[in-house]
Amino acid sequence: MRRDMDLVRSILLRIEESELPYHDGILEIEGWSEGEIIYHLNLLIQAGFVNALELGDVNTPFGYQFQDASLTWSGHEFLDKVRDPEIWKKTKEGAAKVGTWSVSIIAEIAKGLMFQKARELSLPIL
Template sequence: MQLDKDLVREILLVVEASEEDPRASISLVVEGKTPMVISYHVMLLHEAGLLVGQSHNHLGPGGFIWEPKHLTYRGHEFLDTVRDGEVWRRTKAGAEKAGVAGLGVLLELGKAYGKEVLKEKLGIEL
């Protein structure tokens, strides 16, 4: 299964916006995405340290289930970096041009493009 960069960002945005108890799991439904694809991405985000997820895996059909609980500090940092639509567009384009898709690389690209966009908007370098 391939990493869907847009789904990563969307999951993080939904978890951040949730007003659920951060100790409880959040049930996610994303239009056009299967529960398996969503669970896989939640698992990856958990492994990358961007959110705390919980596995509800069991044997049988539909047994691969991962649900998010809350973002980690690193997850908030990542999301703050790529929240702006223009920064996200440039981050994805840069990752595709370089042929990379890792979450760590996306974070670093997002930081670089974020600084570039801030410089364009504010006229100062960070």
């Protein structure tokens, strides 16, 4: 299965919008299957963007689910860079031109776009 950065962003947004750690078991996100979501949630846990309790031997088609999912500091930092839909769209366009969808490249492209937007708004940046 290929990593889908749109799904990564959607999962981070969904977890963030919960007032408490996401506790409903399986995340449901329109347009993606349960298997795709679980795969990407696993990737986010491996990357250190999400903490979650994995429930073993659960009666689901995939045999497990997660609960108490919450963003880590790194997850918040990445999401803050790609949250804005306009910046996300331009970030994806930039990543396609560069030819890579690595998290570090996406974060740097988004960061550059954020700085550009801040300059356009005459905001001081370091």
